[in-house]
Amino acid sequence: GENVEQHPSTLSVQEGDSAVIKCTYSDSASNYFPWYKQELGKRPQLIIDIRSNVGEKKDQRIAVTLNKTAKHFSLHITETQPEDSAVYFCAAYTGFQKLVFGTGTRLLVSP
Amino acid sequence: DTEVTQTPKHLVMGMTNKKSLKCEQHMGHRAMYWYKQKAKKPPELMFVYSYEKLSINESVPSRFSPECPNSSLLNLHLHALQPEDSALYLCASSQVWGPASTDTQYFGPGTRLTVL
Numbered sequence: 001g002e003n004v005e006q007h008p009s010t011l012s013v014q015e016g017d018s019a020v021i022k023c024t025y026s027d028s029a030s031n032y033f034p035w036y037k038q039e040l041g042k043r044p045q046l047i048i049d050i051r052s053n054v055g056e057k058k059d060q061r062i063a064v065t066l067n068k069t070a071k072h073f074s075l076h077i078t079e080t081q082p083e084d085s086a087v088y089f090c091a092a093y094t095g096f097q098k099l100v101f102g103t104g105t106r107l108l109v110s111p
Numbered sequence: 112d113t114e115v116t117q118t119p120k121h122l123v124m125g126m127t128n129k130k131s132l133k134c135e136q137h138m139g140h141r142a143m144y145w146y147k148q149k150a151k152k153p154p155e156l157m158f159v160y161s162y163e164k165l166s167i168n169e170s171v172p173s174r175f176s177p178e179c180p181n182s183s184l185l186n187l188h189l190h191a192l193q194p195e196d197s198a199l200y201l202c203a204s205s206q207v208w209g210p211a212s213t214d215t216q217y218f219g220p221g222t223r224l225t226v227l
Contacts, residue, residue, distance in 0.1 A: 046216075
């Protein structure tokens with residue numbers, strides 16, 4: 001079936017620390033992995049994505065890694081800031097052409 | 112215009128009412144989506160339209176009726192809803208949809224629906 005597991009569900013860090021969120025997918029035909037940030041009461045916003053022919057992608061303080069063999073991918077945020085506080089969702093675009101989301105990680109960055 | 116817009120922002124309706132949610136994009140995207148998001152949960156796919164044709168219906172109850180009148184507009188008609196249908200309804204769009212496509216989906220701000 002199509003399933004995306006995401007850990008941890010809650011992550012508290014101090015400003016300036018790094019944060020890592022991990023996801024595992026079940027459908028080996030999945031080929032696209034976006035990460036969305038959703039602030040309270042707002043729309044999910046794409047922050048970074050990676051396609052299956054790439055192992056790593058970086059955009060300033062944000063990086064994503066993909067291990068296709070193990071079927072897992074991770075989001076890394078360095079030098080966290082209070083405005084990074086939000087819910088982060090990983091997602092996988094499956095072989096059935098559906099975007100399936102992980103359960104979400106609530107990130108809290110304390111000043 | 113690089114945004115997906117949705118109206119209304121909030122909607123309260125009774126179980127016997129008929130209402131519609133509207134979504135619009137002017138990015139030239141040919142795929143549009145409806146998602147349902149309950150509090151503290153991820154978005155869940157309801158419908159996919161590709162080139163104005165319904166391509167995926169995730170076994171959604173018939174009290175939800177989607178419509179895609181043209182490539183820029185997507186509606187969701189609501190009738191005889193239940194209180195458990197209360198949720199944030201998100202619209203999204205992408206350039207195209209299909210097995211060879213890995214296009215980014217852009218989300219609208221959502222309509223927060225409350226069914227009394």
